[in-house]
Amino acid sequence: MPKVRLSGTVHGTDDPGRAVRAKLLYLLFNAGWDIYNSNGDQRITLSNIEKKIIESEAFVFTPGATLEDMFKAISIFVGYQTIDRNLAGKPTVILNSDLSWDPFFAVLDHLNKMGTIKQDHRDFLLTADGPETVLETLEMVRLKGLPDAGREKIGESKSTSFEEPVPDDYIGNVCVFCSATLEESSYLADGRSLGRQLAENNIGCVSGAGRSGIMGAVVEGSVGAGGWTAGSNVPHIIELEGLPDGLSSFWLRPDIYTRMEVMIENSDAFVIFPGGAGTVQELLALMIFKHQKNPLMAGKPVVLFNRLNPQGVRFWAPLIELLNGLCRPGDFVVAENLDEILPAVRAGMNAKVPAEA
Known part of the structure; x- marks a missing residue:
C-alpha cells in the first residue's frame, strides 16, 4: 500500500x-x-x-x-x-x-x-x-504528476569536506541565512558589506555556501576582507548553484536538514537577510529550536533584516506578522537598516563577545 x-x-x-x-x-x-x-x-x-x-x-x-x-x-x-x-x-x-x-x-x-x-x-x-x-x-x-521547478544543473558535485580552525582571536561566528537567487545590485552590495563587517570585527561568517545571489555576495565580502568563512551545502544544490571560492571550512552534508544542523552547531548568532523559501525554512527551524529549549540555540540571538526595497516595501513584513502570532518576545529582533545588524548581534551574543570597539 x-x-x-x-x-x-x-x-x-x-x-x-x-x-x-x-x-x-x-x-x-x-x-x-x-x-x-x-x-x-x-x-x-x-x-x-x-x-x-x-x-x-x-x-x-x-x-x-x-x-x-x-x-x-x-x-x-x-x-x-x-x-x-x-x-x-x-x-x-x-x-x-x-x-x-x-x-x-x-x-x-x-x-x-x-x-x-x-x-x-x-x-x-x-x-x-x-x-x-x-x-x-x-x-x-x-x-x-507535478510541474517542473524550472531549474537546471550547472555541473556535477565532486566536493568534499575540509576544515580550518577558527582563529583564536575571533569572538564568535555569525550564520547568515539569505537568498542564493536574488541578484539585484543593492541587495548584493548589502551582502558584501555585511560579510566585510564580520571579518573586520573578528567574527566568523557561516553560510549555506552558495556561489550566487546574496549568499555569494556575503561570502565574497568576508573572504575579500580576510575573514574566516565557512559553509555547508548538499550535492544536489551544488549541482544547481555551485560553490564559492575562498572558504576556510566546508561541511558537505547529504540533505538540507543536516546541512542546517551543522550550520547551527557552528554558529553563535544568526542574521536573516532577504531570502526565499529556504530562508523561511531556516528561520522557522531556529524558532522551533528556541521553543524546544534546544541546547543548540542557547544564548544565540536571531536578527531579522527587514530591509526596505526601492518601492518602499519592507522585505519581511508579512513573515514578521506571521511570527508575532506564533513566537515569544525576544525570540528574534528586527533590524531595519544594515548598520543596525552588527550592534544587534553583539548585544544578543553571549558574554564572550566584548563591547563594540
Whole structure:
C-alpha cells in the first residue's frame, strides 16, 4: 500500500480538528493508503526528516497550522524547488478548511512578488477545502504528476569536506541565512558589506555556501576582507548553484536538514537577510529550536533584516506578522537598516563577545 504522512496534532477530545482528522483518516484508509502519524504524535527532527520523506509517497497537512507544520510544509516546498530526487512525483496537499494556513501562503505570495521565490507555491503545495478534496487531489497528481521547478544543473558535485580552525582571536561566528537567487545590485552590495563587517570585527561568517545571489555576495565580502568563512551545502544544490571560492571550512552534508544542523552547531548568532523559501525554512527551524529549549540555540540571538526595497516595501513584513502570532518576545529582533545588524548581534551574543570597539 502507498504511504501517506499526515501532519498536525489533535489536542484532546475537544479539539475542533478531531472530527475532520477522523474523516480524513477513514477516507485515506478506505482509498488504500497506509497512514504514517495517524495520531499526530510523531516528532520530526533535523536528523530524521529526510528519512521520513524517503519513507512516504505523499504528504497531507491538516487544519490548525502550527510553527512545526509550517516548517515541514516549507521544507517540502524547498525540496521541490531544489529538485530533491526523494520528492520526485510525491504530492503535498494542505487541508485548509479553517484558513489557518492563509498567513503562511501570504508570506510565499509576498516573496514571489519580491523575486526570491520563482515558482507559484499553488502548483506544489496543493490546497483542499475538505477531506474529500484531499483524496481527489492526490488522485489528480497520481495521474498528471507535478510541474517542473524550472531549474537546471550547472555541473556535477565532486566536493568534499575540509576544515580550518577558527582563529583564536575571533569572538564568535555569525550564520547568515539569505537568498542564493536574488541578484539585484543593492541587495548584493548589502551582502558584501555585511560579510566585510564580520571579518573586520573578528567574527566568523557561516553560510549555506552558495556561489550566487546574496549568499555569494556575503561570502565574497568576508573572504575579500580576510575573514574566516565557512559553509555547508548538499550535492544536489551544488549541482544547481555551485560553490564559492575562498572558504576556510566546508561541511558537505547529504540533505538540507543536516546541512542546517551543522550550520547551527557552528554558529553563535544568526542574521536573516532577504531570502526565499529556504530562508523561511531556516528561520522557522531556529524558532522551533528556541521553543524546544534546544541546547543548540542557547544564548544565540536571531536578527531579522527587514530591509526596505526601492518601492518602499519592507522585505519581511508579512513573515514578521506571521511570527508575532506564533513566537515569544525576544525570540528574534528586527533590524531595519544594515548598520543596525552588527550592534544587534553583539548585544544578543553571549558574554564572550566584548563591547563594540
